[in-house]
Amino acid sequence: xxxxxxxxxxxxxxNAHLFAITLRIERPAAGQRVTLPVWIPGSYLVRExxxxxxxxxxxxxxxxxxxxxxxxxxxxxxxxADKPLELRxxxxxxxxxxxxxxxxxxxxxxxxxxxxxxxxxxxxxPHAIEIVAPALLPDEERWSCATALxxxxxxxxxxxxxxxxxxxxxxxxxxxxxxxxxxxxDACGVPHRFVVAGAPPSFDGARLIADTRAICETQMRFWxxxxxxxxxxxxxxxxxxxxxxxxxxxxxxxLEHRHSTALICTRRDLPQFGxxxxxDGYTTLLGLISHEYFHTWNVKRLRPAExxxxxxxxxxYTQLLWLFEGFTSYYxxxxxxxxxxxDDAGYLRLVNKTANQVLQAPGRHVQSVAQASFDAWVKYxxxxxxxxxxxxxxxxxxxxxxxxxxxxxRGEGGGSLDDxxxxxxxRSGGGPVAEADFAAALETVGGRSFSxxxxxxxxxxxxxxxxxxxxxxxxxxxxxxxxxAQELGLRVAESGGSVQVKMVLRGAxxxxxxxxxxxxxxxxxxxxxxxRPAQGWRIAxxxxxxxxxxPLKKITALVARDRRLLRLPLTLPTGVTTLRLAVQxxxxxxxxxxxR
Numbered sequence: 001x002x003x004x005x006x007x008x009x010x011x012x013x014x015n016a017h018l019f020a021i022t023l024r025i026e027r028p029a030a031g032q033r034v035t036l037p038v039w040i041p042g043s044y045l046v047r048e049x050x051x052x053x054x055x056x057x058x059x060x061x062x063x064x065x066x067x068x069x070x071x072x073x074x075x076x077x078x079x080x081a082d083k084p085l086e087l088r089x090x091x092x093x094x095x096x097x098x099x100x101x102x103x104x105x106x107x108x109x110x111x112x113x114x115x116x117x118x119x120x121x122x123x124x125x126p127h128a129i130e131i132v133a134p135a136l137l138p139d140e141e142r143w144s145c146a147t148a149l150x151x152x153x154x155x156x157x158x159x160x161x162x163x164x165x166x167x168x169x170x171x172x173x174x175x176x177x178x179x180x181x182x183x184x185x186d187a188c189g190v191p192h193r194f195v196v197a198g199a200p201p202s203f204d205g206a207r208l209i210a211d212t213r214a215i216c217e218t219q220m221r222f223w224x225x226x227x228x229x230x231x232x233x234x235x236x237x238x239x240x241x242x243x244x245x246x247x248x249x250x251x252x253x254x255l256e257h258r259h260s261t262a263l264i265c266t267r268r269d270l271p272q273f274g275x276x277x278x279x280d281g282y283t284t285l286l287g288l289i290s291h292e293y294f295h296t297w298n299v300k301r302l303r304p305a306e307x308x309x310x311x312x313x314x315x316x317y318t319q320l321l322w323l324f325e326g327f328t329s330y331y332x333x334x335x336x337x338x339x340x341x342x343d344d345a346g347y348l349r350l351v352n353k354t355a356n357q358v359l360q361a362p363g364r365h366v367q368s369v370a371q372a373s374f375d376a377w378v379k380y381x382x383x384x385x386x387x388x389x390x391x392x393x394x395x396x397x398x399x400x401x402x403x404x405x406x407x408x409x410r411g412e413g414g415g416s417l418d419d420x421x422x423x424x425x426x427r428s429g430g431g432p433v434a435e436a437d438f439a440a441a442l443e444t445v446g447g448r449s450f451s452x453x454x455x456x457x458x459x460x461x462x463x464x465x466x467x468x469x470x471x472x473x474x475x476x477x478x479x480x481x482x483x484x485a486q487e488l489g490l491r492v493a494e495s496g497g498s499v500q501v502k503m504v505l506r507g508a509x510x511x512x513x514x515x516x517x518x519x520x521x522x523x524x525x526x527x528x529x530x531x532r533p534a535q536g537w538r539i540a541x542x543x544x545x546x547x548x549x550x551p552l553k554k555i556t557a558l559v560a561r562d563r564r565l566l567r568l569p570l571t572l573p574t575g576v577t578t579l580r581l582a583v584q585x586x587x588x589x590x591x592x593x594x595x596r
Contacts, residue, residue: 002026003126003163005119007170009110011134011177012090017103019091019110025119028060028077028085033120035074037113037171037312042255042299043099045381046315048072049114052101056089073313075117091115096248098174098255098262107197108134108143108177109246109262111255112170118312123167128152131175133159141179146195148242148259149173168310172257172300176244183209187216188229191240198247200267207271207278211341212243215290218339222331222595223297223422237301237430243289254288256295263288286341287350291332298331299324302425305432321373322458323438326398327421329354330406337593344589348475351403352581355466357396359579360486362506364392365461369401385517388491389506400464401457405442407469407592408453415445416596466579473592474585479577484542487576490515497540501559513570516561524548525556525567 004026012020025032036050050073058065058077065085066078079085093101093110101110116129131145133155145158149170154160164170180197183205194212196203220228220236227233242260247267254263265288269281299307304318337347358364372380372394379391406417423441424433435454442450456462467477485492489508493500499521504511515521523538526548536558537548549555549572557568583589 003128005122005127007116007129010132011103011108014103014105014134017092017094019093019103019115021089021091021115023087023117025085028079028081029121030081032077032079032085033074034117035120035313036117038073040099040111040113041310044376052092054090059086098253098264106178111174116170118167127164127167127170128161130161131159143178145177146242146244147173147175148240174244174260174262181205185209185213187213188220190236190238192216194243196245196247199270202272204271204273211286212289214339214341216293218335219293222335238296254292256292256300258300261292286336287332290336291328294328294331298328301430302428303432305434308432315377317374319370319374320435321376322369322394322398322401326394327402329395329399330402338595344583348581352579354396354399355579358400361388361392363388363390367391368459368461369394369397370458385503388503404457404464404469407473409446410592411472412446414447418596419445474588476582476584478580478582480580482576482578484545486578487573494541499539499542509571509573513557513568515568520560521557522560523558525558526552
């Protein structure tokens with residue numbers, strides 16, 4: 001039997017950025033309701049996708065049933081239940097991110113949450129979607145289509161009909177279209193595809209595929225053992241996977257899906273032909289690939305109990321993003337090391353960066369990482385000038401919490417966090433879990449209760465015992481003088497000969513002096529010595545301070561705020577430090593970084 005729900009997606013007008021969608025409902029309910037999601041799973045912000053929908057019309061044979069909008073994302077159609085119902089509408093696609101939809105003359109991309117109306121009462125049945133190849137100009141390069149949806153009838157370039165088991169799978173399967181670069185590879189018996197839009201001629205695709213295969217195989221063995229994919233061995237939970245990478249002039253991000261991921265990176269961060277040592281940006285890209293692929297297990301299958309069934313019409317709250325995003329952030333770089341794509345020093349530099357990001361955020365004293373998870377909808381995804389002072393990232397602190405549990409388990413000899421993650425997977429069948437399930441797995445692996453650590457590290461604002469735990473694993477934790485911005489408690493943008501204040505950190509010298517976000521720091525005024533007049537200097541960057549200050553500790557900062565010129569008395573602090581990690585015992589460090 002053909003699916004009762006069928007979508008047809010066309011690139012109606014590439015210059016106007018308009019998709020045209022036809023939705024056919026074979027057996028509608030009387031007064032059928034349809035809705036468009038307000039958010040996309042994995043990105044915890046209400047994004048109001050219905051703002052892009054226009055010209056919704058209904059037909060039932062020759063009849064044009066009336067449409068009534070119920071709220072910002074819901075409609076009711078005055079239709080009968082005895083005839084197929086057809087809805088036609090357009091979606092304006094001008095979000096060049098991984099979250100919504102994009103369409104222009106060179107590329108098309110969409111998530112089902114932004115284009116496909118949900119048929120209420122019929123979301124659990126099969127959904128068919130037809131993706132139509134756009135009409136191209138005579139001199140245009142032929143487009144192709146990539147998606148992890150299962151093909152039903154497609155042409156050699158991927159356009160045609162696909163099938164989703166239900167609306168959830170349709171919503172979780174992004175589509176990439178264009179004249180993109182594409183390659184396929186096998187990882188532990190699972191077919192993978194990598195497509196890259198916007199790659200420059202210097203792009204080394206063979207390097208990207210080799211490194212991505214190493215990441216995928218390392219992660220499958222992490223979860224399922226060395227025999228994964230071999231005859232008689234365990235099988236991973238996915239039977240196919242598609243990486244979709246959009247290379248742009250400036251951008252970074254990713255969004256996980258059950259059988260695919262959508263990624264965005266800066267073109268300069270792609271691997272380049274002829275370079276023996278690839279850039280730090282490429283290492284960051286590999287970390288992103290590792291992060292999103294780890295989500296194949298941790299958040300898309302093993303997931304918060306609150307996410308067992310998504311409610312697409314409102315916020316879905318959980319206190320567990322520290323476990324699913326933070327722990328993924330711990331393992332993304334650790335598994336790069338195990339895959340041979342980082343050395344020990346390179347890995348420690350990334351840990352060092354994460355530790356300083358957390359320790360330099362005053363919000364860690366305000367919110368626990370569990371509270372920050374719950375507040376993602378209103379704080380993490382709505383960052384402003386006070387974000388660093390009022391909340392903590394469940395990505396970065398969550399990664400440090402994972403490291404603390406891992407090093408504690410390893411130090412006590414009972415096992416490792418690897419064992420805990422695999423045990424949760426086995427006990428849940430790769431399904432929904434609660435915090436109690438994580439605590440129980442910790443106790444089983446470690447041989448004792450970890451309730452004290454859970455209370456201190458997850459549910460309070462107490463500092464994590466980083467120096468103590470790292471020292472036991474052969475890593476020295478040193479303190480170095482902070483850079484000028486951190487010393488003053490500022491986050492600034494320096495461009496065009498101007499210092500723009502973006503954020504003032506709580507309790508720091510700049511806040512005590514009266515600095516405010518959005519100030520322009522123009523210059524400094526130095527007191528005159530031995531009866532001489534005061535001196536004034538214009539500054540173009542914070543490093544200019546070292547040139548003019550000498551031994552002085554008290555100066556006057558000259559700033560512009562809302563076009564008013566202000567003189568702020570600033571006392572330069574002393575003793576502000578930043579962490580620097582160093583290898584002290586290579587043998588102990590190797591034990592930590594090895595699988596267990």
